[in-house]
Amino acid sequence: MTTPVPDRLRLDQQICFSLNAASRAFGGVYRVLLKDLGLTYPQYLVMLVLWEHGELPVKKLGEHLRLDSGTLSPLLKRLEAAALVVRERSERDERSVRVRPTEAGTALRERAAEVPLRIAAATGFDLAEVQDLRARLDRLTAALDAFGPASAPAPS
Template sequence: MTSPPPASPELTGLPDGELLRLDHQVCFSLQAASRAFGGVYREALKELGLTYPQYLAMMVLWEHGPLPVRSIGERLHLDSGTLSPLLKRLEVAGLVRRERSARDERSVVVHLTDAGAGLRERALPVPRTILAATGLSVEEVLALQETLGRLTASLSQAG
C-alpha cells in the first residue's frame, strides 16, 4: 500500500477541516481556470467555426501532418470514443479526410484537406489572443506550463 503524498508546506499547518475548504483545492482552481479558458477560446474560435477540442486536433495535424487516429488521441489525451465523433465533424466540415491505412487497414489516418490546411493561416492570431487574455507574461505562461506538466505526470503516476 502506498502512503499519501506529503502535504504542501502551505497546507501542513492547517487543521483537517480547513483542508476541505473549496479555496484550498487545486483541482477546483484548475477547473475554474479551464472554464474561463473555454469562454475565451469559444470567442476566439467562433470565426474559425471550431470548438476548442476541434482546434486542438487541427493544431496536431498542422504540426505533424497526416496521423493515425490513435496518435492524435495519444497526443491529445483523448480516447477514440471522444475523438472519433470530433474527427467526423471536422470531416463533414471539409477540414480533414479519414482514410484506412494502406499498411494496416485496422488503422485510420487523418489528413488535412486544402481547406483544413488553409485554416491554419486564419488561426495564427488565436494564441496571441489567448496569451493576452491570460494577463500573464510569456515567461509566466511557460513556467505555468512546466508546473502543470509536472503536476500531470505526478497525477498520472499516482492514478
C-alpha cells in the same frame, strides 16, 4: 505547519477546483476566439496536432490529445463534414485509419495563428509567466499520471 482539517475541506483550498475554474474560464475565451474559425476547442486541438504533424493514424492523434477513439471519432466526423480533414483506411493495415488536413484545413492554420497570442494576452501574464505556468502544469500532469494506489501519500 499543517492546515487544520476543517480548512482543508474548504472549496477555496482545493487545487482541483482552481484548475477546473481556470479550465472553464479558458473554455469561454476560446469559444469566443474560435467562433470565427468555425471550430470548437476540442476541434481546434485536433487541428493543432495535424498542423504540427501532418497525416497521423487516429490512434497516434488520440495519444497526442490524451483522448480515446470513442471521444475522438465524433470530433473527426464533424471536422470531415466541415471539409477540414480526410479520414482514410491504411492500405497496409485496414484496421488503422489515418487522418490528414484537407487544403481548407491547412489554409485555416493562417487564420488561427493569432489565437495563441490573443489567449496569452487574455491571461494578463507576461511570456515568462505563461512559460512557467505551462512547465508547472506539465510537471503536475506527469506526477498525477505516475500516481497509483500503491504510491498514495499517507494522510497527515
